[in-house]
Amino acid sequence: MADLNVNGQVIALDEDGFLEDAGVWNEEVALALAATEDVSELTEDHWKVINYLRNYYEQFGVAPMIRKLCKETGYDLKKIYELFPSGPAKGACKIAGLLKPTGCV
């Protein structure tokens, strides 16, 4: 996938459009990533999900299970898909700058 241009800074993405280097993430990068996932603006609701994901990851080194994400943010899965049309893994995790979910497909 093409790299990301954030305010002139070129940020490397992998084929799936995830950050090559998670360290470069910031709120502006998030906004730019959002655009690649059909999310035109990041509302408070979006940030609640993003922040929860980032905090959880920081603490446990893994992304939370979906059930946990829904429980803790108070949004059901439907709402999550409304916020992030490509879903929690491809959508929300990507925008939150988390690692690409591996494993089960």
Add this chain to the structure above:
Amino acid sequence: MADLNVNGQVIALDEDGFLEDAGVWNEEVALALAATEDVSELTEDHWKVINYLRNYYEQFGVAPMIRKLCKETGYDLKKIYELFPSGPAKGACKIAGLLKPTGCV
């Protein structure tokens, strides 16, 4: 079992003749315990076994397995029984002031 009299100090033993309070152990106590187990004097060989047992216990919180005791002291089981006629558990551990071995009988 009767209590132990070490230089006038009365030290409590349990029924099996093990120290009630492992904290009171010292070299003189060891000597007194030795007498209850048919060990008349504590030679250098005895002390090697006793010290190994105490060090191991201090480090791991358990008595070593017999194989380890033999390997590390360099004495085979025969020699251990010569030193401590009632064997490593009832004899050596008792004199070394270790806990009474539980479990398998």
Add this chain to the structure above:
Amino acid sequence: MPRIDAGPPHYKEMLPPIILENYGKWRYHVIPRPGVLKHVAENGAELYSVRAGSPRLVSIDFIRDMCALADEYCDGFLRFTSRNNIEFLVSDAGKVEPLISALEAKGIPVGGTGNSLSNIVHTQGWVHCHTPATDASGIVKAVMDDLHEYFTDMKLPAKLKVAMACCLNMCGAAHCSDIAMVGVHRTPPRVNDEKVQKGTEIPSLVASCPTGAIRPNPKTKSVVVNEEKCMYCGNCYTMSPGMEIADPKNDGVAILIGGKTSNARTAPSFSRMVIPFLPNNPPRWPEVTEAVRHIVEVYASNARQGERLGEWVERIGWEKFFILTGIEFTDKHIDDYIFSRETFRTSAAFKF
């Protein structure tokens, strides 16, 4: 100085002449009547073994009594079986019946051969052990009183081996018996911090718990038990006097059935849980004796000739066993320990 490592007496010193002469040369045997085995040697010699029941826990008076009989009828030779029966080794056919009369006069039952219930292998219980959940000798006595007729007769479909163990250590090796009675706890150990501190290797204690329910508590220098995870095996108590698990209100007896160890026809098999709990009701444990008798009777009237209890159940299916006996099936019958998976019915074929 005593001799060290001299080993047991040599068995040859203990054998009657007829055995010494025919050692390894027995040709066949028959069971002329319950409790009597007649072994015939290649040279035609005949040895009668009269099998007598024993409570196992016996006084020296009892032993001397038996010796007196052995002197009178067997030239001073006798043996015990692997199930604690006494066998009088009679080489004179004419002495068999008088011996039996003498035994019966003393209240000693003769039987346990062929298709009978033999003596109950058992353990110490409240008589001598430190970990029992029930008594052993008492239950055995009550059950043998109740099933006496099956010992003295040979009217069962096959041999019936009953065992009793007073705790989950299963010293009676109840795990492979036709019927097993096992003492069980039902509540977690109560940690006595002081005893744990003073008398216990904490790492060994923690390691002893098969379900990982015990964690060290560095603050108290003792341990804590996650009660949710505990299945009351008592192994921690074996490791530490500070883990008291005996609980008079909740200890009792479980019944397992269908094990065997012989390789005849089918492979040896474990006994399996059919009644998870019956209360401790000394002195005669009526719930236990009744349950055992009931199982024996359903077996006796349903199995085919020559079928061990477990072989019968496996043929008809365990689902059928629960119907025939009317024993309630509960979640407690379903294994949830390490090897549970092999017990699950991974098949759509079963009986309703």
Add this chain to the structure above:
Amino acid sequence: MPRIDAGPPHYKEMLPPIILENYGKWRYHVIPRPGVLKHVAENGAELYSVRAGSPRLVSIDFIRDMCALADEYCDGFLRFTSRNNIEFLVSDAGKVEPLISALEAKGIPVGGTGNSLSNIVHTQGWVHCHTPATDASGIVKAVMDDLHEYFTDMKLPAKLKVAMACCLNMCGAAHCSDIAMVGVHRTPPRVNDEKVQKGTEIPSLVASCPTGAIRPNPKTKSVVVNEEKCMYCGNCYTMSPGMEIADPKNDGVAILIGGKTSNARTAPSFSRMVIPFLPNNPPRWPEVTEAVRHIVEVYASNARQGERLGEWVERIGWEKFFILTGIEFTDKHIDDYIFSRETFRTSAAFKF
């Protein structure tokens, strides 16, 4: 906007009239010749299903070809089976033979019914997957070429279900097949620290290893593998691109046999290891095809009529199987994983 969550097309739209009319009213079937099933309905209606082999990995040209045949002989209706065969649903008896000729003219084999070898359920291999230890389609093609006669004839003792999975994930569900070919690794993963650092949730990676062989390495922010403990399952690679396990020199194919899933007669059973390793020798994997043919032939000439491969082996005993096939038995055949215990011979009864 596309419709979301509309689900698959309704199957009724896909059924030929004869099925719509006799839906749930079939009375019985016969197999008039290999590859043809004749189902007779309660009202006497007859449906002929002509079963044709397919490579499964097919082009749209192939599909259109099959559609053309279905239009000509089946009024535009066909189906696929759970083993990836094509079934032409012929309601006009007279069209059966012409259809078969048309298929054969195209090189499409007709068979796979009754006591035959059916199509091999298989997976992606080097064609599309990221974790394979071998190819799938290639081996399947080689084996089916070799065993062709068993597909087109019904000369086996029973149905023979062969499966192929290109790695231990076993997408081909090889674990319950009469014969299974499974791609296996034989060397531990090689940790690529950079990839692990960048692309991996370390806790999930550590947790993924069934034998606990992976430990985090805080220094490198990566992991280390205890190679002694690794049994090359590849699960860690599924979790992380940094755990490369493919090894051209050592990857290959294992053969397992004797599984089944039907409940007929005996309970469903797992396939069991008989050849732990055969080398990857593309394009035709001669060692693999030969091994499979050998097992099929020994089975075909020894089993009783109606006996599935696993039923036959269980009847004669696995020790006998190794003698009859001449396959070497090694320590690798003996389970040493979680449920090993149930495989040990806890019996003194066996054949020499």
Add this chain to the structure above:
Amino acid sequence: MSEKKTPQLDELEKGQWPSFVTEIRKAAAKNPAAEDLLGLLERSYEEKKGHWKHGGIVGVKGYGGGVIGRYTDLPEEYPNLAEFHTIRLNQPSGWFYTTKSLRTICDIWEKYGSGLTNLHGSTGDIILLGTTTENIQPAFDEFSDAGFDLGGSGSDLRTPSCCVGPARCEHACYDTLDACHNITNEFQDELHRPMWPYKFKIKFSGCANDCTASIARSDCSIIGTWRDTLRIDQDAVKAYVQEGLDIQGAVCDKCPTRALKFDYKKNELNVIAEECTRCMHCINVMPKAIRPGQEKGATILLGGKSTIVQSAFMAWVIVPFMKMEDDYEELKDLLRRIWEWWDENGKTRERIGETIYRLGMGKFLREVGLPPVPQMVFRPRANPYVFWQQDEINK
């Protein structure tokens, strides 16, 4: 077009079985990605290793699964495989098609994809092999217009599948096609939006022959059966005798419970109803004479999966008999309770069978509200390690 040599693959165009290489070649004639695939595969055959990168996460809007992302590790050499994703289309129940519907799929796939497919994937989907990230959404849009939808992938409900059942089989004890379709539609959310610890598969077989191998290949296996007695037509029995069938040997002696008694003199076959375990054997051998009973339904089994990681599990009985009626409400309700429990208790990448094995059937049954019955086990536990609940002990 292709100038590249593929000597190894050429070998696989020989032989009597239809060749997948020939199929790729056909597609290669029209599609450059398929052409590159020939080259890449030849390379794998030479090097004995795959050339696909790890993972890949692509999809369509509103769905979390249904597409498998795939990129070659040699994009310079095989640029048309730089992106080569798979789309999983949910097959119709029983894999029945009109030629029209199949042609529609071909046409769309010709437009957006490599022209290569698997009919079918091992779970049951229509597998469309090879497209670009860009093409996924438009391809999906057209499939959707044509009445097709995506199947499952990721930690979701996987595409259910079923045997041919009542459509063409005399043994079917319930309507597998309808049940499969109904359940698939009921749980579209679960199918399309991964939310569980791991994948969950359901397969429907109409009888104990289990022609979808459901007991080994699905977390929930639904196998048709009956509660009453199988039905024997004595005239048809006599006909089989006349055809020369050895009823005693081929049928009675192989009945696992010896529930069948054949009377040589009368040529009559009778069953001891309560002994029969409905294994299907006798019915299979004598379909004209023996049929399932009339009170039909299904056995529900849980926990099947293949080898990774904790060993393979075969599904086991959790409901011996369930009527398949009333819009499958009983089944749906049960599935919801199972998923709720699993989602609450399962670890990441732990299949339901493994979760139950880890936590115990007792806990599962109590918390899901299923009554324990002996049909759930081959035999009871061999250990006395029973967990007692607070309300069962004396305080």
Add this chain to the structure above:
Amino acid sequence: MSEKKTPQLDELEKGQWPSFVTEIRKAAAKNPAAEDLLGLLERSYEEKKGHWKHGGIVGVKGYGGGVIGRYTDLPEEYPNLAEFHTIRLNQPSGWFYTTKSLRTICDIWEKYGSGLTNLHGSTGDIILLGTTTENIQPAFDEFSDAGFDLGGSGSDLRTPSCCVGPARCEHACYDTLDACHNITNEFQDELHRPMWPYKFKIKFSGCANDCTASIARSDCSIIGTWRDTLRIDQDAVKAYVQEGLDIQGAVCDKCPTRALKFDYKKNELNVIAEECTRCMHCINVMPKAIRPGQEKGATILLGGKSTIVQSAFMAWVIVPFMKMEDDYEELKDLLRRIWEWWDENGKTRERIGETIYRLGMGKFLREVGLPPVPQMVFRPRANPYVFWQQDEINK
């Protein structure tokens, strides 16, 4: 003497089976500890709990095992049970006794102990129930003089035992009494001086009937068998027919491998030698007509134990056939290698079966030097999780 009431125990003097209470009472008449035991036991019956303290470690000089220490937790009330240790005496092979030897035991035990015994303990020892710490050594000294020695306890070799074997059984395939005696004497050090991770039991049965239940109750189970063909005496077969034995039903149909063919016309019974698994069934039913073969020896099985902790294990085959000859050197050598391996690899309180289960049969076989054979397993592994050794892979 006893004034104390024991209403519950009294109940157990009723009934037809000989009563252990009566036995304790007999001992109580002469021995105060036995008398106290009646009281303590009655108390246990009332309170439904035992009254013995945890553990206890006492012994004789030069030995690490053979005595079980026991103290009551109510020493004030039952002072004669303050110390009530058990001595385990090694029984003679096969539990054969002269009355003289038994009387000697009684006499010594009258002098130093309670007068109560178990004939026998569940492992096989003569159990002498109840003595004081002080009396242990003198009692041992006298037993020793009388030709008896202690059995095992603790993490050592436990007292081996054996079936009646050739002394009185026509089935014995090797000399169980001699083997038991020989092995016991060879390993006196291992028996008397605990040195391993845990206990180790050996039992000897002369044939597959396994009358010592060795396969379930011993770490090493030694079961007699033969390598050639069982022997059938056709005249004796005919005699059984005349007695009315249903040979087809009671013998042939129950043969697990259907290795026996009965010819109704000739009244002849024949065996397919290679099919027979030597299960003993036919021999048991027709001992006059069928006997084991002539090339006799034993199968060695390993790993049996009861339920604590990792579940019960049944012993499994590790050597299908071993000749029992040459002073049992082959067996002794094997045992030494097994113990060496276990001692090196086992954890504390881990039985050999559990150690092998944890580390794998492959490792065990390689390191102990036993050749793998299919007889070791019912069936091969169901998973492909094979460990490859360094010298087996391509570098």
